[in-house]
Amino acid sequence: MAREEDLHVAKAMKEAKTAREMVLSWGSQRPGASMERTLDVLKLFIERKPEMIHTFAHNQLTQTVDRGILDKKTRHLVVIGVYMALRHWQGLLAQCCNAKAAGCTDEEIMEVAFLADYGVSKCTLVESSKALAEVFDSPVYQSVKTD
Secondary structure, eight states: OOOGGGHHHHHHHHHOOSHHHHHHHHGGGSTTOOOHHHHHHTHHHHHHOTHHHIIIIIHHHHHHHHHOOSOHHHHHHHHHHHHHHHTOHHHHHHHHHHHHHTTOOHHHHHHHHHHHHHHHHHHHHHHHHHHHHHHHHOHHHHTOOOO
16 A cells, blocks of 8 residues: 555556556656656657556556555665666656655765665676686687787
8 A cells, every 4th residue: 555645646646547647647756847858758659659658667666656665765765776777867867856855865865876886886896807707717818828
């Protein structure tokens, strides 16, 4: 069941039927939010393949809000972390605005960015280490003569 603070959000999302209505319903997370930028970015799918909006965005967001397991601050911070890790800069402004409206501080947002960058860097470090170890252990590499 959606948390009390998110009942209106869950209701707006559940009532949305068309892809355009679905995208507009996401704005209910932050009263007064302009969804024009999001509508523009997703215009192709809204107009030509609306099931993409429902399947890959609206359905998951609606379920997350409706379950009410995470409070809205935590929910927005997690999404910011994912966007940071995936380097999805275009969506970052909206998510940070949602987080701020939910009560997140700049420091909390920056800490999430720090953790996302740590996670990405550590994964890169591990993969680099494995790749170089494989190169150095390769008979091809080992057979190269030096001057």
